[in-house]
Each structure stands twice: as structure tokens, then as C-alpha cells.
Amino acid sequence: MKIVKMITIILTIIVMAIILALPLAFISVLFITPNMYYIVPLFIAIYVILVVLIIFKTLGWTKYKSGKKSFYGVTAMIIAVALSFTASGMYKQNLDSLEDTEVDLHQYMPFAPETKTVKLEEPVTWKLESNLPVIDGATALYPMYAGFAQAVYPEKEYNLYSSKVMSNMTNIAYENLINGQVDMIFVAGPSAKQIEAAEQAGKELKLTPIGKEAFVFFVNSKNPVKSLTINEIKGVYSGDITNWKDVGGKRNAIRAFQRPQDSGSQTALQKLMGDEPIMDPPKENVIDLMGGIIGQVSAYTNYNNAIGFTFRYYSTEMVRNEKIRLLQVNGVEPTAESIRSGDYPITAEIYAVTAGSENPHIEEFIDWILSDQGQEIIEKTGYVSIGK
Template identity: 25%
Template sequence: MNNKRKFLAYLLVGIMVFSVVFIFTGCKQASQKEAAQEAKITMNGSTTVFPIAQKAAEVYMNKHPNVKISVEGTGSGNGIAALIDGTTDIANASREIKPEEIEKAKAKGVNPYETKIALDAIAIIVNPANPITNLTKQQVIDIFTGKITNWKDLGWKDTPIVVVSRDTSSGTYGTFMELVMPHGAQITDKATFQSSSQALKNTVATTEGAIGYVGLGYLDSQVKAVAYEGIMPSKETVVNHTYKLSRFLYMYTNGEPKGEVKNFIDFVLSPEGQDIVESVGFIRIK
């Protein structure tokens, strides 16, 4: 009887040990499978593209719980530099990649691949207290180079003009310089330079004599867009090519996008993704 009890006890212990090992092995395999299925995407770059990227990432992650997407808005130049250095999967940019950036990328074995995701326009903005409604190209040049320094010279009151610009790593800065400023011209050294579109907008919104420039997605009642050469920035004037400060917005990858990165960019270009583009104030391309 004692031998039988011992046998049953050994059998019970054996079953318990086997069960623990089986459960542990099963959990480990499930954990490994889950880890294998999880994908991470990093995006870095343009603060203009940031609202599109952030909203699209939120919606995409809700649809795909195993995908984790991080988004940073550090400026187009910084995003492209991160792509070249291999520290980001997607570089968001509000300008085309420069030839010298392509050369630097190829020297490091990186092949920048361009995907257009939206249309945008650069809007010249002033404080809502400013009654000015239109500026010519020459007036904008004279303001930003420091030739005109007081609003009284443009028909308003005796108020100093506070020039607010994006910093030089910004794609919006690069596009503004390309489309507005004469070759070789420099923005006045008295300007205030901001590292993001939101910071620039906030400065203009809280400074009576300020003037700056942002993408369409940053326009709201806090600031006032003025006509440029008699044309207001809008979806209609960008699409019909009457507003001259329009541009594409981009996502750059190392070679043609693959795997989950491709799936995400395809989502941005899908009808739902393009609805997101419009919902944050930009213009769909599809």
C-alpha cells in the first residue's frame, strides 16, 4: 500500500512538473510569436508634415495593434539627415531632397526614395489686429530682407515689423527662400527664427506687428493669412495653380518602401489616409 501511494505521489509530481514546463514553453512560444509579429516604424522630419503623420499613425495603430509608430517633428533637413544616418524609417519633408543630400546618402549606401503624400501652400501670416490684406512679392521681399521695417510704410499705423521665420533646417524655410526670395538674398538678422511651424504661429498670434509664414494646416483664427500678389492661399487656388507659393509634401525612405513601412505609406495614400490629409488642413493628391 505504501509503494502504491509513493507511486501515485511520484506520478502526481511528474504530471505537475510536465504541466509547468508545458505552460512555460507555450507562453514562451506565444511571447516569441507576438514579438515576431510586432513591427516598429519611426518617422522624423518636417513639422509641417507632422500633423498628417501623427494623425495617420494614430489611426493606423488602432487598426494594427501590433504596429508601433513614433513620430518626431524636427524639421525636414533633420529628418533627411536621420534617414541618411539610418536612425529613422521615414523622413517627412516639406521640400524636395537636395542634390547634396542625395550624394551624402549614396556615399553611406542609402538610396532616398520619394513619395508625394499631399499638396500644400505657404501662407504669409500676420497678427489678426493687422488690417493689411494683400502683399506683393516685392513687399514680402523688402519686409523679410529688412528693407521695410515699419507697417506705416505699407498703409498701417506706426508699428515696427517683427519678422518671424523658420530656421534653416526647415523645409518651409527652404521653399520660402526658393519661391519668394531672390537668389542670394538673406532674411534680416533682426528676424526671430523658430524651430517649428507651431512656434512660429504662436509668435505671430501674440505679437501685434509680427509677420511670418506657415503651411495651410496651421491656419486658424489665431493668425490672419494675407493675399500674395492678390491671391489668397486655399485649396482652390493651389489646385488651379493661381496661388504661386504651393508645394508637395513628401515621405522619403531608403529605397522603395517595404513591409510594414510600405503598408503604412499605402495607407496614407489610400482614400482614408487622404481624408486625414484634408482633415488636418492640407490638400489631397488622390
């Protein structure tokens, strides 16, 4: 009988523990996002305390003063451990959130004091004095076309967001071009949606290749994986490969970050994937700003599982975050030399894009960009010129 009673007690405890676990698991799945994982120890502590209470009640220990003291002691110890883990998690989360990986583009403004924008050493062969084309473009390309403006535009201040030389994200730059608010933009190639928007507006996008750049993938510097093949990258972003152990890493689930639709880097990913569908990411894995995706992958909380993508120059020259590492693709490092030689397998052309501007200087401007001086600015900025 004692054995039967003991088995009954054990089964009762197990059943009650399972019943308690279900609502806690349900709440965790629905309401705890990856940036709130630090509160998980508190949920575990609540669960353990309730299970301990069931054990004490079932065994009748709470009837005695010593039993109550033991329960309170165990509870206090569990809470202390949970709070220590939660505090540590909050501290690490705050460290991640304090990391600002967005680049201050003001330091590249043409003619600004101590600007980082490159300059030509010899007199410019073509110059504008009036009727300046309004130019816009991708964040990562602003240092390059700010260099163009510094070479051929009159010397004055050009506000970063409302002047003849602006910088917006790729999708906004395309919108500005299609809506006739700017004359020319410097960007990666358009998405299918952007091409459709131009057609609906009765505009034809004219793309002139002016340079080359590498589309790169990166991981946290603590991740042991150093190289992926193109097929492995496609597997990760299609959802077929979900664990780093499948590509030579440790046994950790892969957290693959993406960018919003119509951003330059997301469009580059879509072109790489071709007909292979990209998995639908959780909302928290879609990062608005290009610097944000670098910040997420470099974050302490994502050191063992994250992967992201961007363009080489932006990550290596503008952000310079030492907590990420660019991956080799098919065993080739993404460098200016490997882009130039064609050895790096994922390169993208940089375009000057127009859509029927009435500005009389557009064609001359593009011709100058394709000249030795324009191509020199592209090379000195850090990109690869189109003719090399």
C-alpha cells in the first residue's frame, strides 16, 4: 500500500507540474520576443516555486513549522538565482542597445570642414555653376556621390536631407526619382516593385553602371563559421538550413536577419536567391536600417546564431564594427581585388539611375562620372570602378 500511495503522489505531482507548465509555455511563446529573453529566468522561477509548493502540499510538509521554513528558504533561493540571471540578461541587453552602428553621414557632406569625402588632386575637367541636377541615393553610396558633387558643384552647404545633394534609403530614393523630385539617384538595381511603380507613373528607369560592389554576408566575430557556399546561403535564407552545425558550426539555431522589401540589400538578396523563395522571417528579424542589421548581428545576445547581409564598403569602411566578420563565399574573401578580378561570386553593379529628367546637364554629368576623374573618385572612395 505504501508503494501504491507513493506512486500516486509522484503521478499527482507530475500531472500538476505539466498542467502548470502549459500556460507558462503558452505565454512565453506568444509574448516573449528575442529581445525579452532576459525575463525567461523569472518564468522558470515561478514554475519551479509552484512545483515545489505542490510537492510540499502533497507530502503534507506545510503542516509543520519546519516545513514552512524550508519552503520559504527554497523559494527565496530560487528567486535570488532567477533575479541574478535576469539582471545579467538586462545588462547585456542594454549593452547591445547602446551600440550605435548607424553612420553619421554629416561627416561625408561635400565642402564640410574636415569632410571624409575624397578629393581630386588635379583640376576637374567638367564643372557646373547653375541648374544643378538634384541627386539622391542609397546611404552606403553617399560618400561616393558626395565626392562627385564636391568635384563639380559650386562650393556651398548641401543639406543632407533637403538640398541638391541628398541621401535617403534606396526605396525612398527610387520614390523621389519616380515622383520627379530628383533628377538622378545612385543606387543598386531596382526591385520588381520599383520597376512596376515607374511603369505605372509612365516613367522608364535608365540604369547606367558606374561601379561595382560586393554583396556580403556576415556573422558575429565569435561565430566559428568563416565561409559559406552560395548554395548554403540560399539554404539558410530559404529556411532549408536552420542550424549552424549543418554548415560546419556549433549546434545553434540560425537567426537569419533580413531587410525591408525594396531596400537595396534586400533586393540584392532576392536577386541572389533567384527562383528560390525566401523564408518569411519573424517581424523582429526584419531590420529597417542597414546599420541596424549590423548592430543586431554584433550584439552579445546574438553572438552564436545570427547572420546578416549588407554591402562590403558600408560594413568595412563606414561602420567598421569589429564585432562582426564578413564571410568568405565559396572560399573567397570579399575585397576590392576579388571584386575586380571577378573571383568573389556575388558582385552588384552600382548605377546612376534616371527617369526622364529635363535637366540639361544629366548626360554630361554621367559622361564625366564614367571618365577617368569620375572613376578615380569611385576607386578612392573604396568601391571598384566599372572599367577595371
